[in-house]
Amino acid sequence: MSFLLCLRWLNDPELEETRDSAEKIPTEETGKMNSSSNLINALFIFVLAGFIGFEVIRRVSPLLHTPLMSLTNALDAIAVVGAIVLVGEHKSTLSAVFGFIAVVAATSNIVGGFLITDRMLKMFKSSRPAAKSSADSVTK
Amino acid sequence: MTGELAGGQVVIELLYLIASVLFILSLKWMSSPTTARHGIWAGEAGMLLAICGTLLRHGIVDYRLIAIALVLGAIIGVPLGRVAMTAVPQRTALSHAFGALCVTLVGSAEFYLRSPDISRFMMSVLSLEVILGGLTFTGSLMAAGKLQEILPQRPLTYKGQNLVNFILLAGALAIAVSLVMHPESRSLFPFMILIALAFGVLLIIPIGGADMPTVISLLNGYAGLSAAAMGFVLDSKLLIIAGALDGSSGLILSIIMSKAMNRSFTNVLFGAFGQVQTSSAGAEEARPVRSATPEEAAAILSAANRVIVVPGYGMAVAQAQHKVRELYDALTKRGVDVRFAIHPVAGRMPGHMNVLLAEANIPYDRLIEMEEINGDFPQTDVALVIGANDVTNPAARSDASSPIYGMPILDVDKAHTVMVIKRSMNPGFAGIDNPLYYLDNNLMLFGDAKAFVGSIVRELGGGHS
Numbered sequence: 001m002s003f004l005l006c007l008r009w010l011n012d013p014e015l016e017e018t019r020d021s022a023e024k025i026p027t028e029e030t031g032k033m034n035s036s037s038n039l040i041n042a043l044f045i046f047v048l049a050g051f052i053g054f055e056v057i058r059r060v061s062p063l064l065h066t067p068l069m070s071l072t073n074a075l076d077a078i079a080v081v082g083a084i085v086l087v088g089e090h091k092s093t094l095s096a097v098f099g100f101i102a103v104v105a106a107t108s109n110i111v112g113g114f115l116i117t118d119r120m121l122k123m124f125k126s127s128r129p130a131a132k133s134s135a136d137s138v139t140k
Numbered sequence: 141m142t143g144e145l146a147g148g149q150v151v152i153e154l155l156y157l158i159a160s161v162l163f164i165l166s167l168k169w170m171s172s173p174t175t176a177r178h179g180i181w182a183g184e185a186g187m188l189l190a191i192c193g194t195l196l197r198h199g200i201v202d203y204r205l206i207a208i209a210l211v212l213g214a215i216i217g218v219p220l221g222r223v224a225m226t227a228v229p230q231r232t233a234l235s236h237a238f239g240a241l242c243v244t245l246v247g248s249a250e251f252y253l254r255s256p257d258i259s260r261f262m263m264s265v266l267s268l269e270v271i272l273g274g275l276t277f278t279g280s281l282m283a284a285g286k287l288q289e290i291l292p293q294r295p296l297t298y299k300g301q302n303l304v305n306f307i308l309l310a311g312a313l314a315i316a317v318s319l320v321m322h323p324e325s326r327s328l329f330p331f332m333i334l335i336a337l338a339f340g341v342l343l344i345i346p347i348g349g350a351d352m353p354t355v356i357s358l359l360n361g362y363a364g365l366s367a368a369a370m371g372f373v374l375d376s377k378l379l380i381i382a383g384a385l386d387g388s389s390g391l392i393l394s395i396i397m398s399k400a401m402n403r404s405f406t407n408v409l410f411g412a413f414g415q416v417q418t419s420s421a422g423a424e425e426a427r428p429v430r431s432a433t434p435e436e437a438a439a440i441l442s443a444a445n446r447v448i449v450v451p452g453y454g455m456a457v458a459q460a461q462h463k464v465r466e467l468y469d470a471l472t473k474r475g476v477d478v479r480f481a482i483h484p485v486a487g488r489m490p491g492h493m494n495v496l497l498a499e500a501n502i503p504y505d506r507l508i509e510m511e512e513i514n515g516d517f518p519q520t521d522v523a524l525v526i527g528a529n530d531v532t533n534p535a536a537r538s539d540a541s542s543p544i545y546g547m548p549i550l551d552v553d554k555a556h557t558v559m560v561i562k563r564s565m566n567p568g569f570a571g572i573d574n575p576l577y578y579l580d581n582n583l584m585l586f587g588d589a590k591a592f593v594g595s596i597v598r599e600l601g602g603g604h605s
Binding site for chain 2: 038039045047049052054056057058060061063064065066067068069071072074076078081082083085086088089092095096098099100101102104106107109110111112113114116117118119121124125126127
């Protein structure tokens with residue numbers, strides 16, 4: 001409850017300000033300054049995330065490489081975030097149309113990717129439950 | 141956007157942070173089949189948070205169109221999540237294409253929205269995003285077409301192929317450079333994308349079916365990198381993280397795949413496997429081979445103590461995995477120890493065989509990786525090869541002139557008896573003759589994999605049919 005109130009409080013007072021920044025048309029100088037410091041931040045994040053990804057994925061059992069690929073595919077479709085903004089802000093017809101197709105493509109990856117990964121992982125069974133199921137078929 | 145963040149912005153960024161953590165956990169839990177399904181839940185939760193966070197953004201005015209797009213995407217996504225397990229490679233390629241399409245479209249829209257006011261760095265990253273996205277889009281579509289057999293699986297090569305590809309890539313990069321210098325020249329932008337799209341097509345044309353595992357992994361990596369580039373353009377940390385994770389996953393898988401084929405990336409992409417060998421294949425057809433009937437095969441199998449089954453793409457094509465399961469049941473009931481040897485590049489994508497066998501209800505602790513099981517072949521009574529060819533070819537160990545020389549293989553020839561189920565003596569996808577078939581301890585079982593395994597099961601008296 002209090003968290004929700006907190007959300008509202010955080011959201012409201014800034015309405016005006018963020019509307020302005022949404023229509024940001026950066027002037028030459030500020031735009032460049034911001035982008036260069038953002039660039040360094042972004043590079044740090046990219047490199048560190050790459051390391052984490054490398055270490056985490058190296059440990060994935062080869063048994064699960066196919067579900068791994070369909071899962072990373074679904075996660076990669078987080079690009080839908082950028083597409084949603086394009087559609088939602090509706091700054092030009094072109095951007096809205098491109099954004100719309102992009103949202104459709106990415107969402108189909110999210111839905112399809114998670115669905116099929118789940119289906120695949122459900123199939124991976126260890127000997128024990130499998131022994132039970134073959135016992136079932138004998139009793140049948 | 142830097143400096144003072146508005147309060148609402150902070151909440152959104154925090155949601156994105158939680159989503160990033162969930163994404164990393166999601167991949168971490170994939171390390172073992174026992175925790176893997178938590179991984180999906182974490183991924184789904186992260187995705188939901190990220191989408192909700194985005195919808196909270198103040199700039200967003202048009203929710204109706206977003207809702208329509210989300211619903212439409214879900215409608216397309218559901219059947220894509222329900223394809224048969226044998227069709228998973230082409231589905232994966234198709235979803236790489238969709239991901240890349242999304243990235244390319246967003247990148248293009250951003251270019252036209254910002255056009256003259258783009259810093260040099262931003263323009264370079266944006267170019268990288270749309271070039272990678274564009275080539276991944278068409279490249280993945282081509283790969284999906286080849287896997288679905290809409291397009292010919294044989295590699296198509298022509299003289300000067302690599303030169304043409306190189307010129308195209310150089311052309312796209314040249315346009316990118318000139319856009320970085322003059323971001324106002326909007327008319328150049330579509331040409332850069334067109335060239336990237338054409339490059340994607342031409343890149344995959346010379347690649348044959350057997351190389352698909354590497355190519356799919358590589359396209360996976362490209363899709364990830366282009367998403368990360370999009371994160372730079374949109375200044376979205378979440379997107380950078382997700383892209384970096386996907387990119388490293390694709391890279392690791394590509395490395396594993398190319399190691400398993402003893403080839404380099406450049407060789408896979410520019411080598412055009414399978415062209416050279418077609419000439420050498422025909423000469424040795426006349427050598428004698430021994431063949432056996434289902435009754436004889438069943439007798440040998442039931443007398444064995446240890447059996448290793450080696451599945452390959454042929455098993456998937458023949459849809460034989462369920463019959464293989466019946467064989468596994470029948471032999472296990474007789475006290476035979478049956479295991480499955482999985483070569484990293486068996487099938488059309490990484491881990492393809494594991495998924496098919498798991499679908500047929502074979503417990504995953506019976507599926508053994510190549511390095512672990514190779515030492516056991518000398519103590520194995522029967523190695524039963526179903527629809528695999530090149531990954532069992534002993535020429536890779538001994539014949540330096542063989543195109544697959546040096547490729548790690550499953551040492552099936554060291555088993556006491558080898559049985560190979562095969563339609564005919566035609567060489568496999570790569571068109572390479574397999575000396576295994578002429579060995580004294582080898583028996584050819586000619587026929588369709590599904591039908592043949594079915595008749596062995598009938599002989600063993602353990603079939604369900």
